[in-house]
Amino acid sequence: MKPTDIKNPEYFHKVVDCQYACPAHTPVPEYIRLIAAGRYDDAYMINWESNVFPGILGRVCDRPCEPACRRGRVEEEPVAICRLKRVAADNKSEIKDRLPEIAPKNGKKIALVGAGPASLTVARDLAPLGYEIELFDEQDIGGGFMRSQIPSFRLPIEVLEEEVNYILDMGVAAHFKHYVDSLKSLVDNQEYDAIFVGSGAPNGRDLANLPGRKEGDANIDLGINWLDSVAFGHTKSIGKKVIVLGGGNTAMDCCRTSKRLGGDDVRVVVRSPKATMKASPWEIEDAENEDIPIYENHVPHEFVVENGKLVGMKFEKVRAEYDENGKRSLVPTGEDLVYMECDHVLIAIGQDNAFPWIERDIGIEFGKWDMPVVDEVTFQSTNERVFFGGDAAFGPSNIITAVAHGHQAAVSIHQFCSGNSVTKRLDPQVNLVSQKMGFHEWTYDNEIDHDKRHLVPHVDKEIALKNLKLEVEKGFDQELGYQEAMRCLNCDVQTVFTDNLCIECDACTDICPTNCINFIDNGEEDDLRGRLLEPADDRSQDLYVSGELKTNRVMVKDENVCLHCGLCAERCPTAAWDMQKFTYSVTKAGTECA
């Protein structure tokens, strides 16, 4: 193999698994170290810069970082990254003085459609640069789906409001209770230099053709609409027996909310096997902890209505079969239909985009699935003044993805409004700095905690189920937060190898706890992977290959389970190994070309 090009920022970026997996590339190990040091404000601000909603995401993020966490490969479970973020948010002091200063108005005006995470991120990036921002949303308050879809027992309203207001208070002109029913009206308004559409994916899927759907309509709701109605106080109760259809996070929110609104026998019914449910494992766990059973492999067959009232549902039992391409089909088992009694059904089987308010003659091309054609890098539509982001761009995803879109769309809008090409984008800002402080001393604490993942304390179930607004999770306190933070392996502190300093004494190979480091004859990647001290089977993890050494061998390090403990560098007599902190930040709008 050729020597690894560590000058390419993406190489070490990939080693920081959590940051790499995060759509917004939040520097996770950095803020975790700050939490361990008790510097909550600093930890919060690092998050705020990158993901805009630390308190919100510290509770309800989809956490793509955690399945990626190296700790989960070294032992059983990853660091509780998401909940540590909340520790920073819970313990911070007043941070308003750290928010960016608002530059004098630059004469440019932007319209944002929707007040969800994507639009708010665009506002957060552009308002400080002097843009005049007009925000439109049909609700009477900001937050978008973060407010209407996520029950307050998971995300308290104060937390949401605080972080939404940090942005609205930047001088954003918010027009609430204002449903935009025509994009043309905005496009035709030449006052707007650019328009950003962050209107989400507001249509819940229905089972319109299932027998009994129309007749039972009074007691059948679409999950997202129902949650919305609960959030805004229109719905305050539900029947005793509730069936929730669907296996995603919305279904989990529906069933747990039902329990709190009077549902006694609340059950979730999914078409597919439980193992393939879309909901996050921890949300399934939380629902099950509230005694909500999940019935798998049950396909809705009909709504049973008697005397004009919904009394139950029939399901067909299936099993999942996979063809040679891994494509799944649900095959009926031939058993009798299963009947379940119910007073109410919530349908939470997915969401779709809907753009009835976008005219088709304003230069915005629509493609597959009747979705607007949007550039994946610039988020620009085929009308150069109109940009999309969040669920509105490529279909339903999650908050952190919407934030990442918002940042990138803001870069494009700023480029566009400055008369620059939107395709001209700056590389990430990276740095690599030695952490050596002295003989065997580093600026980071390499003595990690070997404990298992700590559990977040919950409010007693009896109490939690009685109060719709009471947050179920108490969060880590400072002590538990410290312990959990010390589980982080500091993967951003990179092992950097300088081949011409190496005397091949083997000290690093001998000390490495996980046998990552090898001095062997070079070869092709497959061959090398098989010949290492511990075979490097995980191909998603790179091999770090040095230039040729004096004995004609090369140093090959399998990045997979490196603990970043720094012992290789401590045992190296010639400092051929060094521990260097790698910082990577996605370039935001307003960073000028050097």
Add this chain to the structure above:
Amino acid sequence: MSYLRSSFRHPHAQKNKLGYTQANYEGALSTLCAGCGHDSISNSIINACFELSLEPHKIAKMSGIGCSSKTPAYFLSNSHGFNSVHGRMPSVTTGANMGNRDLTYIGVSGDGDTASIGMGQFMHLVRRNLNMVYIVMNNGVYGLTKGQDSATADLGSASKKGVPNMYEPMDLCELAISLGSGYVARSFSGDKDQLVPLIKGAIKHNGFALIDCISPCVTFNNNPQSTKSYEWVRDHKEATGKFDLVPEAAEIQVQNPNELTESIQLHDGTTLNLHRQPDSLDITCRESVLSALEEAKQNQQVLTGLLHLNTNSKDTHDIINTSSKPLNQMSESELCPGSDILESINASLR
């Protein structure tokens, strides 16, 4: 500074026949200088014992005094051990071996502990052919007392201080061969591919097995003028040949058509395959090995690998005809058969 090594190991670490991973053969975190050759040798011992699937509780690690003799703390923490007096590891090991011949004895010593203060004991140990592995971590200096030339420093070699050594060196391998050891090897801490099989062979050999292992002292003797530096040894070493033990290596070794392979049966039934060039040294012949060593020295070469092998040598127990049952497993009545027996023995000698 890290005084601790993480207890996490590779999640898919390989296991040996006993189901142990390498971690079961490890010791404490080394306190030697960073880059010390001794640490590599410690690790080679760990590798060899792991690969041979030895049961750790059936190994005894013996040492004297010195940097080298600290190392038993850094390997095989589940084995027996005795850190003895300076230069007296041979007699302590002899006693232990007489008491329990069933253990595998791995002695580690340094050039000071062996070639200076322990020289008398060392020579008699070789003569008696005690069944043990004796590894000399040879760096040519007294590292623990800040780098004076040792008895194995080559004539003219200079340590960090820069003053060339004035005296002739002792060659422990030549000494051991001339005193009748049946397994004599020289290796280099920076060449585990050679060292690990040599240690495995030494463990399998019945009788005294010496491995004189050049182990650079990074702090006092790793400068370009030193013949015990990483660079000098790498540039000047010549190997007698390669070998592997048949049970372990059958699937990996690629046969070189230009090499001769001799299969040698060891005492416990293991076969040792020696691969060498047709015109190379015959290591079973003492005379030719001794002259080859001298010749290499004149050519400024370090001859490494297995230097001498004699599988017919008799170990101490065979020579003095001891009981096959270890003394420590005998009952009191077996050990003290009573005054009648003593009487009859005495009578037979009158």
